[in-house]
Amino acid sequence: MANAGWYPDPGGAQGMYRYWDGHAWSAVTTSNPAAPPPSQGLGQGSSPLSGQQSYGAGQQSGTQGGQQPLGYSGQPSAYQAYQQQAGKKRSSGLGWWLGGAAILVVLIIIGVLVIRNLGxxxxxxxxxxxxxxxxxxxxxxxxxxxxxxxxxxxxxxxxxxxxxxxxxxxxxxxxxxxxxxxxxxxxxxxxxxxxxxxxxxxxxxxxxxxxxxxxxxxxxxxxxxxxxxxxxxxxxxxxxxxxxxxxxxxxxxxxxxxxxxxxxxxxxxxxxxxxxxxxxxxxxxxxxxxxxxxxxxxxxxxxxxxxxxxxxxxxxxxxx
The missing domain is CATH 3.40.1000.10 (Mog1/PsbP, alpha/beta/alpha sandwich)
Structure with a gap:
């Protein structure tokens, strides 16, 4: 079973994340995967459908008896977990890349000035x-x-x-x-x-x-x-x-x-x-x-x- 954390929304909302507490999905979504865990809406059997809460028995929501849509396992897949971790790594790598690029630009400017002075x-x-x-x-x-x-x-x-x-x-x-x-x-x-x-x-x-x-x-x-x-x-x-x-x-x-x-x-x-x-x-x-x-x-x-x-x-x- 996957660890608790924010995962790409299994309902398919692009750029959005839903919290998995180890047992159930949250009722809320966020675009920030580094956000703190939601204080409410956990353990309510929430639907992965773009932030909408799941309906109970007898209610109509495209599911029956509170069941999840076909193909939904009720927990983050290994691929979703990988996406979460990869997203963290990409963010970290981008920071280093931007920092390195800034240093490189400074060095190039200094080099051009030195060459001009020599020439x-x-x-x-x-x-x-x-x-x-x-x-x-x-x-x-x-x-x-x-x-x-x-x-x-x-x-x-x-x-x-x-x-x-x-x-x-x-x-x-x-x-x-x-x-x-x-x-x-x-x-x-x-x-x-x-x-x-x-x-x-x-x-x-x-x-x-x-x-x-x-x-x-x-x-x-x-x-x-x-x-x-x-x-x-x-x-x-x-x-x-x-x-x-x-x-x-x-x-x-x-x-x-x-x-x-x-x-x-x-x-x-x-x-x-x-x-x-x-x-x-x-x-x-x-x-x-x-x-x-x-x-x-x-x-x-x-x-x-x-x-x-x-x-x-x-x-x-x-x-x-």
């Missing part, structure tokens, strides 16, 4: 002179140009652990740059393609090599390429919207070292600038202890410089 500090000065873009995943650059090592004068442009054959005229002489947010020991060559498109601002085609900054979360060449690509799009074009379309993304080898190659076409509309897009090429190669970066950016209205940039990449080596 918006330091790094390359905005070359367009505008405010920081809304999405800027660039790592913080704590390197200094004075710390760059002395590279050999061997006709190659060295940056970090990699180098390429120096490009001739009209490419400028290799020069260092300590503003690059994702690199240290940066060496680059440039060609001015649109001088003074805005006051004190010129647009360039560029090729550079560098060492990826240590400790910024680059675990594989592919990871490094992904973060640098987002940094370029989020930082180098100010607040101007930039659309990125990846053309090629693949693993490769450079001097037997693991590398990842990405070439993307970027489109934009910048006031005063004739170029409406450019091709970005990135390659990150690991030499074990450090990682090297190759980057080139060739405007659409200066495509004649794409072939020299691609040649420099094809002749990239890891310095021993």
């Amino acid at each position: 918006g500090s330091g790094g390359l000065s905005n070359p367009l002179g505008g405010d920081d873009p809304s999405t800027n995943p660039c790592p913080v650059n704590t390197s200094s140009s004075s710390a760059a090592p002395n590279h050999p004068s061997d006709g190659r442009v060295h940056g970090g652990p990699i180098s390429y054959p120096e490009l001739g005229s009209p490419w400028g002489e290799p020069q260092g740059d300590d503003r690059v947010p994702f690199g240290a020991d940066v060496q680059e060559q440039e060609i001015t393609t649109e001088p003074n498109y805005q006051r004190d601002s010129s647009w360039v085609a560029s090729v550079l090599v560098a060492q990826l900054i240590a400790g910024d979360g680059f675990y594989t060449p592919k990871d490094g390429v992904g973060i640098v690509a987002k940094c370029v799009v989020g930082k180098f074009y100010g607040d101007n919207p930039v659309q990125r379309h990846d053309l090629t993304s693949k693993a490769m080898k450079v001097d037997g070292h693991d590398a990842w190659y990405l070439q993307s076409h970027l489109t934009f509309n910048i006031e005063g600038l004739k170029a409406k897009g450019e091709t970005m090429t990135l390659l990150v190669v690991s030499d074990g202890a450090t990682s090297g970066l190759f980057y080139s950016s060739i405007p659409d209205n200066a495509k004649q410089y794409q072939a020299p940039a691609d040649k420099a990449l094809s002749e990239l080596t890891v310095d021993k």
